[in-house]
Amino acid sequence: SRLKEYRAQGDAAREALYAARQTRDQADRAVFEARELQRAAERRHQEAGFALTTCANKIRELGDTLARIEQEIADDETRLAQARDELARLPADALDAELQQALTARTEAETALAAARDALEGLTAQLRRQDEARLACEQGLDPLRRTIEQLKLKDQEAMLMQSQFELQLREAAADEASLESGLADSPKPAQLQAQISRLQNEIAALGAVNLAALDELTQAQARSEYLAAQCADLLEAVTTLEDAIRRIGQESRTRLKETFDTVNQHMGELFPKLFGGGQARLILTGDELLDAGVQVFAQPPGKKNASIHLLSGGEKTLTALSLVFAMFKLNPAPFCLLDEVDAPLDDANTERYCNLVKAMSDHTQFLFITHNRVTMEMAQHLAGVTMQEPGVSRIVAVDVEAAVGMVEAA
Template structure:
């Protein structure tokens, strides 16, 4: 009985122990579950701590940079305060010096400071240059206002005279240009008339051929030279200097009468114009003289018999006594008491037209 009771107690104790073991196993399972949860939480906490540590390092680095920037800004601010204080001191000294030097307040020119756009270095260079110019002027002449008035009046008087001279010069230049232009036009017109007459009279004297006048500078006709070209029958056109003596003389006679035709005069004196001509050319000259004799009176000094024989009146100079000259006048008449008839050519002469030569007078450079 005691054993059974003890066995029962043991059995009960075993059951109780089993229940406790079961409870302990459940608690152990729960503890293991909680441990896993805690392990996961700790892992998450470790990761959070790592991230927080990294963030903290970045924040510390950023904080360090901000502290450095703050220090540099503070240093710059201190420098600016120092520069400001220096500038204020310099400005104050400049104002005082300006007042001492010029007896004027610098603030009166404050508005102009905002209009300055030049660099400071350039302004300083100009200031040095102006100071040097001011120093070179020397001391101030207190009598300058009194001395300036007569000089001013003299300057105004001379300025008025100068303006009058400039105006007069402009008027003279204008009038001169007008005269030169009109003279050039008249010259070109007269020149072309003489050119045409020269060609036709040359053909009459030589029985053909042609003659030309050429301007050496058509742009300045009033200063231009005139070149003479002639082509007697059977020859080529060449300068008058290349002709024979008789041809040059006859060409010169043609030019003389061509000029004479433009503006004839009542009297014309010809001194031995036929000296270099042969008999055939003298006949041509005599016929030309008698034709022109219808509009003018020609007085010809000559030793040629043919020229003398063709005259209407002869004026001879003789010396009957030594050192005493005597003039003799003879009126030439034919057997009927009539002077030589007016010359009429056998065939009418047909004049040829020549090319009109243009010319002008350019203004001279001044």
């Protein structure tokens, strides 16, 4: 009966040993699969780290681009402030040039800003994808580590069970040769132990996980938020610049329209005085006030309305004088020099020209060079240059009013 008990214990030990070896086989397969999963996760994690570094470099480049755009906008704002200071004293041509420069600067700023915004959006999307991939890798590594630890525990349990079963077989005086022949096809414990050792070495060779990746990602996100704030500042600056350009354009149009209407009105008043009748006006040649040209139409008395190119020399002179005096009335100066403007005029037109000059002399002092007798008679003071000796000039001045008074007194 004791032999039967030993045999029963031997059979139970053989079955337990076989079950333990199957458990070890399953553990080996699980360790191998976990090792492959961990290796794939590590590769994905490394790729995510490389992509994160590339994204950080691109963000730094974008920061440099945004800094350059900020400097350009600061320069544009400086030029805009200078343009505002000079706006009151600039003529229409200079104002058009300044406005064109401002429009060109705005176009360049908009182009650079659009490129920076597109680059920032692309980098932000790429950074988000890399962050998601990194988090997925981190989440995938944790279960694999837990699985490996569990398999190690199971392997230790299997080895302990094997030792206990071998002890029971020796106590039961079981035939180990028959047991080994029955289990010849099964892997040897040494082989299994070698495989386990190899897997453990491979796991150790993996090294530590890059724990600094999370800090690097946080820094990259902070940099991204900083760049987003800078981009918002750029958008605000561009909006301010566009508003300033619109205000300058509107003010330029308003002032130019007021100036044009005033000069046109004054010309319409002065032209009949110089011609003894007729009419003249200024006409814009385009719809856009800042880009349009100005054409002069004059109709002397007794003639059809015609362009200034169809007038005679004297008529052109009087028309030009009416335009000059019209602008002079808009912004009169204390002094005006006229150089032989009466040369093409006959006596009647010269007399009307002199009457207009005399009427405007209440606010402006006129100095004119002339050889016309009628013009000289109108002057209050005469100054002539004579040359009694070759190479020697002498000035002779006459106070006309004093001379007339002396004649009347005599």
